[in-house]
Amino acid sequence: MYINFWYCAATSAELTDKPLKTTMLGQDFVLFRDASGKAHCLSNICTHRGGNLAGGKIHGDCVACPYHGWQFNGAGECVKIPSIGKDGKIPARTRIDAYPTEERYGLVFAFLGDADESERVPIMDIPEYGEDGWRANLITNSYKASYERGLENALDPAHNEFVHPTHGFSGVRDDYSVRPYEMRDMPHGGGFIALFNAPKLTSSETMNKLRNYDGDMEAGSFYVGPHQVLTTIHMTPTNWFHQYSYRTPVHEGLTKTYLINMRNAMTAPEHDEIIIKRQFVVQEQDIVVLEAIEPLVPPHSTARECLMPADKAIVHYRRYLDTLNTKGWRIDSVRVAADKGRVAYAIPSPGRKQAKGWVIDPIPLVDGKQFQSRQAAE
Numbered sequence: 001m002y003i004n005f006w007y008c009a010a011t012s013a014e015l016t017d018k019p020l021k022t023t024m025l026g027q028d029f030v031l032f033r034d035a036s037g038k039a040h041c042l043s044n045i046c047t048h049r050g051g052n053l054a055g056g057k058i059h060g061d062c063v064a065c066p067y068h069g070w071q072f073n074g075a076g077e078c079v080k081i082p083s084i085g086k087d088g089k090i091p092a093r094t095r096i097d098a099y100p101t102e103e104r105y106g107l108v109f110a111f112l113g114d115a116d117e118s119e120r121v122p123i124m125d126i127p128e129y130g131e132d133g134w135r136a137n138l139i140t141n142s143y144k145a146s147y148e149r150g151l152e153n154a155l156d157p158a159h160n161e162f163v164h165p166t167h168g169f170s171g172v173r174d175d176y177s178v179r180p181y182e183m184r185d186m187p188h189g190g191g192f193i194a195l196f197n198a199p200k201l202t203s204s205e206t207m208n209k210l211r212n213y214d215g216d217m218e219a220g221s222f223y224v225g226p227h228q229v230l231t232t233i234h235m236t237p238t239n240w241f242h243q244y245s246y247r248t249p250v251h252e253g254l255t256k257t258y259l260i261n262m263r264n265a266m267t268a269p270e271h272d273e274i275i276i277k278r279q280f281v282v283q284e285q286d287i288v289v290l291e292a293i294e295p296l297v298p299p300h301s302t303a304r305e306c307l308m309p310a311d312k313a314i315v316h317y318r319r320y321l322d323t324l325n326t327k328g329w330r331i332d333s334v335r336v337a338a339d340k341g342r343v344a345y346a347i348p349s350p351g352r353k354q355a356k357g358w359v360i361d362p363i364p365l366v367d368g369k370q371f372q373s374r375q376a377a378e
């Protein structure tokens with residue numbers, strides 16, 4: 001798990017007029033809307049004596065801790081300490097980490113880290129969103145596996161034949177192999193387009209209209225950062241699905257997926273139900289496999305697995321993760337787990353670069369230089 005990315009914290013609909021607790025990167029956060037409706041994201045641990053801010057109430061532009069009523073605004077500043085009276089001076093070190101927050105595509109994103117804006121990988125863009133001729137559906141789910149394994153699965157052209165009976169033939173054809181594909185480098189990631197042969201969709205009339213077609217299907221997978229991936233499925237030369245998937249690690253062994261499924265065919269709302277239902281079936285097929293993979297987190301060294309040419313995209317993704325490891329952005333999950341219940345941590349926010357004196361320790365990270373020397377030794 002890495003700091004310094006925009007993670008989807010909730011859907012816009014989930015964030016109502018009450019504080020909302022959410023866990024990302026193994027840490028708790030409170031989300032709330034201020035009086036103007038703008039969403040904010042703070043570390044959930046009150047700097048007084050560790051109260052659970054998400055259990056409190058919203059007062060105007062602030063969230064109030066349920067324990068002694070301290071109030072924090074969207075910038076993380078403590079603006080009220082009831083016990084010292086209205087003229088009491090509030091020390092600056094009462095501040096709490098506040099994370100840049102953006103609402104887009106019906107989702108609330110928070111930037112979890114202290115990297116400068118120039119270093120931030122953008123939220124994956126959806127150019128078709130709101131465009132004529134396209135229909136959007138939001139699908140959420142969670143699975144008990146690492147998001148890195150989930151991304152690898154999305155980048156894996158060899159699993160369709162076996163995991164998804166709707167996309168493949170379960171290996172019964174003698175002439176099956178994954179056709180060679182070229183990986184393209186892209187800003188903050190990479191991807192490829194592959195051609196494959198798939199059965200006709202006969203499960204329903206709607207599906208039949210989407211692909212009553214014998215030619216090759218074109219499918220693309222493109223990752224942006226360690227946790228965002230676009231899958232393009234061109235059912236026919238004109239019927240397209242573009243699936244934008246934002247994965248949030250709740251912790252190392254639990255992932256939430258926020259998927260925006262864009263389609264340019266069967267765009268009438270009455271087709272949503274069957275298309276979403278089918279999407280869930282396909283996701284479940286992946287989840288069964290993902291939840292049983294060992295080890296949970298992909299190994300650093302490619303020598304620990306026997307990778308084939310079809311795994312080219314996975315190797316590309318792991319090399320990208322190495323660049324993040326070298327930057328020192330990887331959370332030291334072993335140490336965080338060992339300290340659980342005894343030390344509270346916060347993901348460092350951009351504010352830590354502006355001011356000193358923070359009550360909560362920043363989360364331990366794996367040293368980038370140590371990572372490089374360990375890799376050189378492997």
Ligand code: FES
Pocket residue numbers: 046047048049050051052065066067068069070
């Ligand atoms: S613990 Fe939050 S106000 Fe005391």
Ligand SMILES: [Fe+2]
Pocket residue numbers: 153159160163164286
């Ligand atoms: Fe899959």
